[in-house]
Amino acid sequence: MALPQRIKELRTRNGLSQAALADRLHVSRQAVTKWEAGRGIPDVDNLRAMAALFGVSVDHLLDGTGDDATPAxxxxxxxxxxxxxxxxxxxxxxxxxxxxxxxxxxxxxxxxxxxxxxxxxxxxxxxxxxxxxxxxxxxxxxxxxxxxxxxxxxxxxxxxxxxxxxxxxxxxxxxxxxxxxxxxxxxxxxxxxxxxxxxx
Incomplete structure (x- = not known):
């Protein structure tokens, strides 16, 4: 699974809309839409914030490795x-x-x-x-x-x-x-x- 699909999967698993995720990360909803469509890549700060929000490592977010410790x-x-x-x-x-x-x-x-x-x-x-x-x-x-x-x-x-x-x-x-x-x-x-x- 590539980064865009992983972001979308973790977002939906955590019950967040694109707008809600954008609000939590202090970015626009359009930025989240681009990330999930593969038309853009989050910067390092946003990757770290997303990993913390979803309860996974940055490695897991990027390439699926590391512990997938997403809280229920x-x-x-x-x-x-x-x-x-x-x-x-x-x-x-x-x-x-x-x-x-x-x-x-x-x-x-x-x-x-x-x-x-x-x-x-x-x-x-x-x-x-x-x-x-x-x-x-x-x-x-x-x-x-x-x-x-x-x-x-x-x-x-x-x-x-x-x-x-x-x-x-x-x-x-x-x-x-x-x-x-x-x-x-x-x-x-x-x-x-x-x-x-x-x-x-």
Whole structure:
């Protein structure tokens, strides 16, 4: 299997559309379309980010060698808007996404996560340039991403695995992490996450 087919196979196995993969890698959907059609090749940074996102080695992505350790993707369909908010004890507010992830993983320890999108090299240069030239605040791309992506993220800790869960309006999607999360912050793919100090 060649690189274009491998990208498409790993993308679909992980339940991502071309647009969703492009969003995770901070590239255009057209770039992903070109890669999968064999009309372009991802650069080294994108290959590394894709390998981390899919949980495989760069060697496996390029030529099919190395360990294919793609974590299992779990999907639990749910209409989040129809749920009653779940309010953890001692918290002033509840959330429907809390209820959705609690129903998908009823016996797990679940921590809400704050997601921080990492800039790619071009975005980093633009941020610094705008900050120096126009005295704009640093973090515009992260702010824009936070406003456009309203999905909630959670760290789900079960006996034998840790799962990164994402609650969309129509489903709870979970991806098993390759190793347990030890600290309060961790990186997965192109995103950085920080968990709360108290579980739901």
């Amino acid at each position: 993707v779990l999907r639990h369909p749910v209409d989040v808007a129809s749920l009653e908010p779940y309010k953890p004890a001692g918290r002033p507010l509840g959330a429907k996404s809390h209820r959705a992830v609690r129903e998908a993983f009823p016996d797990a320890v679940i921590y809400p996560l704050a997601r921080m999108r990492s800039n790619n090299r071009v975005q980093e240069l633009l941020e610094w340039g705008l900050m120096l030239a126009f005295d704009t605040p640093y973090g515009l791309f992260g702010l824009s991403d936070s406003l456009s992506n309203r999905d909630a993220h959670y760290l789900v800790q079960e006996k034998n695995r840790h799962v990164l869960a994402r609650v969309t309006p129509k489903a709870v999607e979970g991806k098993e992490l390759p190793e347990p999360v030890a600290g309060r912050t961790f990186t997965f793919g192109a995103d950085r996450f920080r968990r709360t100090s108290h579980p739901l």
